[in-house]
Amino acid sequence: MNRLDVLFWLLAMLPALAGAVDVECRWGYTAPDKTQVLLESTMPIPHRILSLDQPDRVVIDLPGARLTGQLPPPRTDDAILIGIRAGLRRADELRLVLDLKGPARVKSFSLQGSGGAKHRIVVELIPQNPTQGNALQVSIQAQSSPAALEVRSSRRRTALIAIDAGHGGEDPGAVGPNGLREKDVTLAIARKLARLIDREPGMRALMIRDADRYIGLPERPSLARDHKADLFVSIHADAYSDPNARGSSVYTLGTGAASSEMASSVAEHENGSERVLLVEPNGRDALLDAVLHEMTRNATLEHSDTAAAAILRQLKRAGVVHRGEVQHAGFVVLKSTDLPSLLVEAAFISNTEEERLLATDAYQQLIAQAILAGIKDYLNAHPPQGLSPIPDTPRGPREQGLPLRSAGRSAPGRTREHVISQGDTLSAIAKRYQVSLSSLRAENGLDETDVIHVGQVIAIPTDS
Known part of the structure; x- marks a missing residue:
């Protein structure tokens, strides 16, 4: 352990001995060339700062501290700062995350209070010219002396999205009741997603596999990192022992127990026989490496959850989801310490009805x-370093007129759709739109069981 770490941890012990210190966060001086965030407390406290990119953010850890009052609201006219988030990194350590609009030089210094005045930690954010070099420089210092961190960014660029089609080659993944293989479905969806991404200004796709071949699970995120991807999306089709399980799901890496029994089962299935590989220290001070590793990993998990939640919201707009929140489990393919990563289960291939949907181009699209x-x-809420703006387009699948069910025929000129709500029945819908029940079934590929689900989108035929 070097002297800097010894000093930091000794200082960190002092507030813990006296109980948690209340910290208030508020805005300081703001100008086009500088933004200040003030952390005020009744006694001095140590702090560590880490500056991260892809996306740009500043992490501040305050041992022995707890937040009091509300965080200052975001200011849309700020030159560099998007907003501030807070949470407990551990039970006795407060973590603040400053989300940035772009790369910045970051400085911090302390002002000791006297005569009843509060102690302050001043964090300054100075917008950095995005064309200055490609090197990333990070320095971390303890509260005993002013800390200065500098990030130099890459040139303006497009966002690179790594798309991982699950399974492949000798690994078919799950197989549906009628023989549909997961590896074929995931590749089809991945290719469609890649084409959509490549048509978007400011974005491009990286296919982890674009053929029927198997790639080891740890190798998949490694390929994405080698190409400096900004986000890793792994695509799968769910399978479960209950044939009635249905809907889409989104997962991120879980650091503890799985969020549900099904999440644990899904992770076990997707992991197969692969073993989890651990990141080894790189030869520098072991304690500092461990701290940097954990900080980076935790910040990555935050952004993985944010991206996963955004995708889940859009899947809800498209149709049925299995759970209304992001799930967590120990997926090997998501174990990347420096790349936001998530896994999408498109539907349950073990469900006969959803297996039929997964086989259609319309549902894959x-x-x-x-x-x-x-x-x-x-990406618009948390743009990675140097990212060009991504223009707004229609917000999701529903606005583009694609029904969730597409196994049946489509009548020429059809424009009407109905979103299933609680209490809806197929016969009531047919009566409401003045169409026959048989034509409604035929339009949507339904059998005479008339099974429908809340959130499902069905097409209304133009004639009966």
Whole structure:
């Protein structure tokens, strides 16, 4: 352990001995060339700062501290700062995350209070010229002396989205009741998503596999990192012992127990026999490496969850989702410490009805469009370093007129659709739109069981 770490951890012990110190966060001086964030407390506290890119953000850790009052609201006219988030990194350590609009030089210094005045940590953000070099420089110092961090960014560029089609080659993945193979579905959706991304200004796709071949799970995110991807999206089709399980899901890496029994089952299936590989220290001070590793990993998990939530919102707009929140489990393919990563389960291939949907081009396109809309939401809210703006386009699949069910025929000129709500029945819908029940079934590929689900979009025929 070097002297800097010894000093930091000794200082970190002091507030813990006296109980948690209340910290208030508020805006300081703001100008076109500088933004200040003030952290005020009744006694001195140590802090660590880490500056990260892809997307640009500043992480501030305050051992022995707790937040009091509300975080200052975001200011749309600020030159560099998007907003501030807060949470507990551990039970006795406060973490603040400053989301940035672009690369910045970051400085921090302390002002000791006297005569009843509060102690302050001043964090300054100075917009950095995005054309200055390609090197990333990070320095971390303890509260005992002013800390200065500098990030130099790459030139303006497009966002690179890594698309991982699950399974492949000798690994077919799950197989549906009628023989549909997961590896074929995931590749079809991945190709559609790649085509959509490549048509978007400011975005381009990286296919992890574009053929029927198998790639080891740890190698998949490694390929994305080698190409400096901004986001890793792994596409799969769910399978479960209950044949009635249905809907789309979105997962991120779980650091503890899986968020549900099904999440654990899905992770076990997708991981197969692969073993989890751990990142080894790179020869520098082991404690500092561990701190940097954990900080980077935690910040990456935050952005993985943010991107996953954006995609899940768009999947909800498109149709049925299995769970209304992002799920977490120990997926090997998501174990990347420096790349926001998530996994999309398009539907349950073990469900006969959803297996039929997964085999159709229209449903595959629907899922691809929902994923694209979510990715754009995420990138616009948290643009990676040096990213060119992504123009707004229609917000999701529903606005583009694609029904969730597309297995049946489509009448020429059809424009009407109906979104299933609680209490709806197929016969009531047929009566409402003055069409026959048989034509409604035929239009949507339904059998005489008339099974429909909340959130499902059905097509209304123009004649009966």
